[in-house]
Amino acid sequence: MFFDIKSWNNKISSKEFQNNKKEIRKLLDLRNNKKLLNEFNFLNQDIKLLKKKIFDISKVFMGFEKILLLGTGGSSLGSKAILEAASNDKIIFIENIDPKYVLKKVKSVKEKKILLIIISKSGETSEVISLYQVIINYFTNIFNFKKNIIIITEEKNSTLYKLCKEKKIKFIEHNSKIGGRFSCFSETGLIPVKLAGLNSNYIKTLSDNITKECLYNNQFSLAENISILYHFIKNSKYVGHTVLSYQDSLNPLVMWYRQLWGESLGKQGKGVHIIPATGSIDQHSQLQMWLDGPDDLFYTIIIPKKRKIDFKLTDNTKFLPAYLNKKKLGDVLNTMAIATYKELVRVGKPVRVIYLDDDSLYPAIKLMSFFMLEVAFLGKYLGVNPFDQPAVEKVKLLTKKLLINNA
Amino acid sequence: MFFDIKSWNNKISSKEFQNNKKEIRKLLDLRNNKKLLNEFNFLNQDIKLLKKKIFDISKVFMGFEKILLLGTGGSSLGSKAILEAASNDKIIFIENIDPKYVLKKVKSVKEKKILLIIISKSGETSEVISLYQVIINYFTNIFNFKKNIIIITEEKNSTLYKLCKEKKIKFIEHNSKIGGRFSCFSETGLIPVKLAGLNSNYIKTLSDNITKECLYNNQFSLAENISILYHFIKNSKYVGHTVLSYQDSLNPLVMWYRQLWGESLGKQGKGVHIIPATGSIDQHSQLQMWLDGPDDLFYTIIIPKKRKIDFKLTDNTKFLPAYLNKKKLGDVLNTMAIATYKELVRVGKPVRVIYLDDDSLYPAIKLMSFFMLEVAFLGKYLGVNPFDQPAVEKVKLLTKKLLINNA
Known part of the structure; x- marks a missing residue:
């Protein structure tokens, strides 16, 4: 996994960036911040007990x-x-x-x-x-x-x-x-x-390792990413965060991220909206709005560097244009991703690119582990409680009331 | 189909509303506006020829x-x-x-x-x-x-x-x-x-009838809807249009509307983003952001008045809470829709509700016919060309160039 944040970095002054980063690094060091560690319960699990529970259940229900x-x-x-x-x-x-x-x-x-x-x-x-x-x-x-x-x-x-x-x-x-x-x-x-049928033990271990590396060695520049996101959210110019994946099997991951982001940050009038997108489909659907509509979005583009399965475009009938013949389908898609990235940057949009190692499971686990930290600490730094969702409860209560009245 | 625009109406001054409406009604009268009619090519088809073409093809390829x-x-x-x-x-x-x-x-x-x-x-x-x-x-x-x-x-x-x-x-x-x-x-x-296997002739006839009724008899208050949408787009407070459907089978329709909206209106820095949503799923995902996040969205909620198929929640084991027992699943969902609507309005959000006759095909056709007119005339009134998508072409060209260079 590799984060290219050049184009995000350009949108924040060096002074603000350095200041945010310093403060966020202090937050991230949970070893020295027991109070905060107690709030980050999702990082605080008894791994042995968890693995034993999963083992016991899988013995009976596999x-x-x-x-x-x-x-x-x-x-x-x-x-x-x-x-x-x-x-x-x-x-x-x-x-x-x-x-x-x-x-x-x-x-x-x-x-x-x-x-x-x-x-x-x-x-x-x-x-x-x-x-x-x-x-x-x-x-x-x-x-x-x-x-x-x-x-x-x-x-x-x-x-x-x-x-x-x-x-x-x-x-x-x-x-x-x-x-x-x-x-x-x-x-x-x-x-x-x-x-x-998945290897839950390995998934958990991988996620924990990524988490530790992010927190204590600032892997994938976690502090830098949060620092810039904080700037975008505070800056009234930006109203939405477009998350554009060039791997179809990550669409549910983007929807999961949208909930994580929305419920954790959408509080006290704060937050910006997540706009999910799939490449290349949404190049034919949303790109016009992004390139020439209002200049109020920042972007995350997700690209797998390799594709585990691919189709080669072999054509003996001379139908295919030369620029497609003998190309791999995945490479054509990644080229579209890069073209979209370049064009967005050219017209001045802030775009981060997250390159995954490939389009299989474990890079996705790494990304989810990273995103959970990013959102939780971003919430903390913004001054909201990233772990509750008080507004949703009101609709639940009203639904119940209306159903009782209709009984 | 019935449009409840009370809560949208509250957000615009009566004077601005009346003025917009008057101008839009003039635009809508294509019979007296040959120049505009020539641009609205999607309304200008030789029906007999179209039906004959479809008939001829279906004879061979059914x-x-x-x-x-x-x-x-x-x-x-x-x-x-x-x-x-x-x-x-x-x-x-x-x-x-x-x-x-x-x-x-x-x-x-x-x-x-x-x-x-x-x-x-x-x-x-x-x-x-x-x-x-x-x-x-x-x-x-x-x-x-x-x-x-x-x-x-x-x-x-x-x-x-x-x-x-x-x-x-x-x-x-x-x-x-x-x-x-x-x-x-x-x-x-x-x-x-x-x-x-669908009845394309009937679909076309239905769509044409709705179109005529909208244009010449202002059915479903087309001019009023466009008038208020224009106000929202011009008002810098609003950055997104949430389209929330309580009928799962309309999700692709909402995605179609997103493209229609984005490519037609996202020009010259104008337009607002479409935020698609599915009820009740997104009550557990986006509702926190809508109710307590930034106050910058307006809403369209789509609710089918009847459900063609339904499940009755019958429980003899006394497990179900009384407010659910003997209810129909579709009625529970519609109650959630109404609760969400009421709660959004209570906290001051502009929400339009579109009630469809039921959750089958033809109400969807009516809605699509309405939406095409709404977006096309909204574009015209905003002063953009709703029928082109010039920005998208640049990425296509760049993709080709990059592929050629990688050949």
Whole structure:
């Protein structure tokens, strides 16, 4: 993984940059800041215990042909990002309650040996509780409470927790101190990806190593990245952060990042919006707006340096223009990425490029580990609490009230 | 279809609103404005000829088990939006050249009777030309140039047009006066949806009727909607237009609208960004930012009044909370939509609600017809040319140059 922040760097004065960097480096040194370390619960897990828990569960629940995962927001976006980056389609995520959407999802299940994983931190998410009921009614006689259902929720007197106890469903504790969007490398994210067949131990170790390197050796210039992001957010000129990936399998990762960013930073009138994009598709959809629309966005472009699989454009019929013939498809795509980068920089836009080693799973894990630190410390430096999401609760309460009144 | 613009209306002074509306109504009356009518080519088609063309093609090319459509941006977004709204999955769209993405798409093809449709207005889109080569190399002996390939492109000396002529592939003219993003109800959009099994004649008639009603009877308050949108775009407070659909099958429609909006309005430093969203998923992802982040967005929420299919939450085990038991899933989702609307309005955000008759195809067609008029006339009133996309061409040229240098 390599970060090219030249073009970002140009947009901030050297003095402001140096000052931010110094302050942020102090924040990053959690070894000397016990108070802050206590707030960063997602970095504070008993690894041995975690690995043992995952091992124990996988002994009982491995080997299902397909997994249905009911969860929304932080309960699905992390594991979905990891699995898609690994090209693993063992889990069908049911995240929405649109009836047509649900019908399409359940109809796509052809297998009979299905595991059902239900995730809701609070144990009260209306969507998840409703989906459980729909799934139980739809797949009659497929699910045995003890044998093929797992519930991940907090240990407190909630609807889901009560269900666990009454029906003797396998209960896994959702760490109450780790919010959904920071839970992808805790039980919540790692148990689904382990049961889907990935090496959760290695993923956790890799993530922890990257985290340590970032915090204590400022790898990938974490302090510099946060310093410039802070400048962009404080500067009223910038209203959006476009995250443009030239690797299709990272689209769910970008959506996970959008939640991480939005819920962590969108507070007290602060924050800028994330604008997700896919290259090259969105060159035909958003690029006009970026190049000639309002000058109010900064950009992150993600490019895998190598492609594990590729197609060579071999043409014996002389149909292909010479500039395409014998090229690899992935190289054509990366050339488009570079052209877009150059053109954006040419017209004065701030663009950071993140080069991943390749388009497989582990570079994505590194990027997610980096992004979690970036967002959490950016929130701290901005003076907001990056770990809560108070505004969302109001809509949940109002929904309940309206449903009760309609009963 | 019903538009609730109360909360938008509150944000504009009555005087400005009335003045805009008067001017926009003059613009809308194309019968008295021949000059403008000539620019609005997407409204100017010979219907009889169009229907005959579609009929002739469907006689020869109907009955394929599966269709592969190679196209990107305006060549795919329109027909994809229509087909998804119709829950029709006969066409596999290949829009990107990421090798892993392409492999996943081609591997998903199990059928043998495949039709290949290739769409590129210019006939030179690098992605589409490359994908053609990959598909021909991958599916050896499946494609017969005369029998199961269709190319839709302009009639000019391009790579794709030359291929048509040399290999005697069925050629369909892409109207050179109708840009991709305005082509969904011309040959380009209607031929794929007809071959996928939809009633293209009815779709065209419905769209034309809505268009006429909007233009000449100001149905759905077209002038009022444009008047307020103009105010938002001119007002430097607003930087983004969030389009939040509570119907999952409209997600591609929102992406189509994003291109329509971005390429038509993002010019000369003007325009605001489209922020797409899906309810209720994004309540768990973006809502925190909307409610408590910067106050710089205006909103369109799309809600289907009825759901064609639904699940009733029936629970005999007393697991479900009373406020969910015996509810329909779609009603729970619509309640979430209303709660989100109310909460956004309560904290002062401008929100328009578009109620669709139901969650099937034809309300989506009505909405697309409305949106095309809205964006085109909004562009005209803003003083930009809504029908070109000059900035995008630069990246295309630079890509070519870089590829040639790497040859």
